[in-house]
Amino acid sequence: MVGVPISKLCDINANKKIIVDTHNELRAQVSPAATNMLKMEWSDKAAELAAGYARSCKQYHSQQTERNFTGFNCGENLFMSSFKASWEDVIKAFYSEVSNFEYGKGAIDPDQEILHYTQLVWYASFQVGCACAECPVSDDTQKYFYVCRYCPPTNLKTIPYPYKKGKNCGDCENSCDNGLCTNHCPYNQNKYGDCPSLAKGDGCQKEIGLMDDCPASCHC
Known part of the structure; x- marks a missing residue:
């Protein structure tokens, strides 16, 4: 330089x-x-x-x-x-x-x-x-x-799991650019690592506070 x-x-x-x-x-x-x-x-x-x-x-x-x-x-x-x-x-x-x-x-x-x-x-x-x-x-x-x-x-x-391993763009096959997903979630990240499982089904509607604690999983 x-x-x-x-x-x-x-x-x-x-x-x-x-x-x-x-x-x-x-x-x-x-x-x-x-x-x-x-x-x-x-x-x-x-x-x-x-x-x-x-x-x-x-x-x-x-x-x-x-x-x-x-x-x-x-x-x-x-x-x-x-x-x-x-x-x-x-x-x-x-x-x-x-x-x-x-x-x-x-x-x-x-x-x-x-x-x-x-x-x-x-x-x-x-x-x-x-x-x-x-x-x-x-x-x-x-x-x-x-x-x-x-x-x-x-x-x-x-920290040990900074992303989900598997096929490139496996979770976004219709929104993929050179191995990267383009379907980002406009909401802030979840507070807890188990938010995806908590939000399954109608969990976000049933559990008080889950919308605030797990916004990405509840909205995206």
Whole structure:
């Protein structure tokens, strides 16, 4: 990346296509394959909030309430570097944690990170917005700070199963684009991992509060 000014790397309009395309390429190649992996699209609002946080140079995770907008909660991946990294390299760094991940188990080595990977490949996340900034260098701060927001966020209770394994687009055969589903649910994600079973039949009508706790399963 020598010779590429940070202003160009952090120009949202100049980089959003490569950011979205890289995410979708990686999501489409998960192993085992995913039956329900949604295709990501750019979110201007998520990117706007990510840009504000990147410029703050607070190189630790933001509060959940700082990421929310229009009824959506959002997850967050952060990347800090002493050198200018391309967006493709940043996103692939998140994905590289797959080497410590086993589907159905989670982290192979519990002392090593996997949450950047599981957020990137969380099946229900269909909106992404990223931004970066150049920060003052200190003992606690690297020079370059990259922030990506994912909406809706991963469900920490089901980390070993970030998607349903099976044939690509097996759950969306009529809404499939290059191995990714295009039939996203416009409702926020479920609060509980067993929402799909709770919502079967007329569960959403019978169980008080289930519509609020399991909006994705009840409406989609």
